[in-house]
Amino acid sequence: MKRSLAVCLCLLALPTVSAAFAADKAAPAVKPAPVPKERSVVTHHNVVIGGKRMDYTATAGTLLLYDAKHQPTASVFYIAYTRNGVKNSAERPLTFAYNGGPGFASALVDVGGFGPRRIVWPAPGDIRAEQPPYRLVNNDDSILQSTDLVFIDAVGTGYSRIVGKGKSKLFYGINGDAVAFAQFIQRYLTRFGRWNSPKFLLGESYGTTRSAVLAQDLVRKGVYVNGVILCSTVLDLPTINFRAGNDLPYALYLPSYAAVAWYHHRLHPQPPSLPALVARAERFAGSEYLQALFAGDHLAPAEKQRIAARLAGFTGIPASLWREADLRMTLPVYMRRLLGSAYAMTGRYDARFTTPEMQPLLPIPGQSAAGASTTAIWGALTASFDNYLVHNLHYTSAHLYKQDSGKVFKAWNWDYRSPLNGLGSGVGNLHARDVAPALARAMNNDPGMQLMLNNGYYDMATPFFATNYTLSHMGLPAPLAGNIHEDYYPVGHMLYVNPKALPALSHNIDAFIAGASRGTRG
8 A cells, every 4th residue: 555655646746647758758868978179298208128218208198989970989098108219110019008807997007017117016915015105117127118009098997988979888898899999099090100010909808808809800901910919818708707507617727726826835745846837737627627527416426536636736725625616616715715714815816915804704705805916006006197197297187087997897798799600500699708719810811910928827817728728719720820929927917016027028028029020120
């Protein structure tokens, strides 16, 4: 009775049903967001790389994106660094760089370690260094030595935003996002006369997913790419998602579990060589362990006990717990159990970092747990970059700089039609969320394109063995296998956070760019 009365009162508050419909029809359409003018702020700086001073120009600005009717749809923010005093500067290598998420701005890959200035990151356990003030220093490992750089903020992140008649569905999805980046790159090449430069894409995390689709889009438009640099790679999302009935991630995560256990000295005896341990874990994961998972309930008790003991040997987690978990330990469980009774859990992005647990007896971490690695670096990133924009690049805005956007992530359209969809029949899109074939198609259509993969041993977000599995199943023609180059580093997801790993990472990227540019370095 009370519910009926409430409904009646609501209806009485309206003039009439027909009048309400009339009012809806008469309501004005939502006005398009204002279209700002393109702008840029140019400043001049220098950096010391390899003991040599390098003068460079920084350009912080925006470019507009347009729809098919040439109506503005988005304003995209970027920061470009170009080396001064270079002969044939229009032919110097040019790298377009970005982060992932989806929903993250590019600041992290800029001042994180690839740009000319970098943050002094807190080391694992250095709580005091996680507090302000933070230090931004000369980056003597910047890859500006080998390539000009353009850091791009995806629409909805940083200072990039939807304008005019743009709609979120145009940008917040695998396909729309790649189309937007492709248009930005074309507009930048035209605006700054860089069409003849050797071109590179550098993406981190979801940025690697973007790079696969983006490379195919660019090649299809006649924009050939000399090289694609993937950092902390994920191209086939089911390989890292623990879902009921999907046993593959358990096997693909095991080598990372072993590496992290080695770092935290949970293995007894401690193996002397990390690469050797990882190689053994990979062999076991791809053979005996995968076969045991495949057997399911048909696995004999004695064999289950044997596999559990082997898993304990690789991870330092008791065999009894592996048996209790039915040989399937998800990442959250592993992160909480590795350190035993310390009531601490490892980071997901970088398992070198740990943090105390507020709810150690709950089966899963509590709500709003930022995670150990995020907790360690987020304050330094936010404060340092905002300060850098204003005081070093002299760029100001009425908008807040969005390092990450939950709105973008929640609205993301994960549907994707693979180039290999026509290979067979079945129910649904069998290749959804696997973009590796797009990268294979791009490399096949542009046979000179080189591919570089950089992975961290302690990355628990995009495990390196999953990357290797994806590469071996991406459908790349055999003659192009020599175009793939892969390196590993003693760090987590953000490869530049470990200052001991950054020099090797930068050196390898410099060498890759030089080789893929056919010696045109300036």
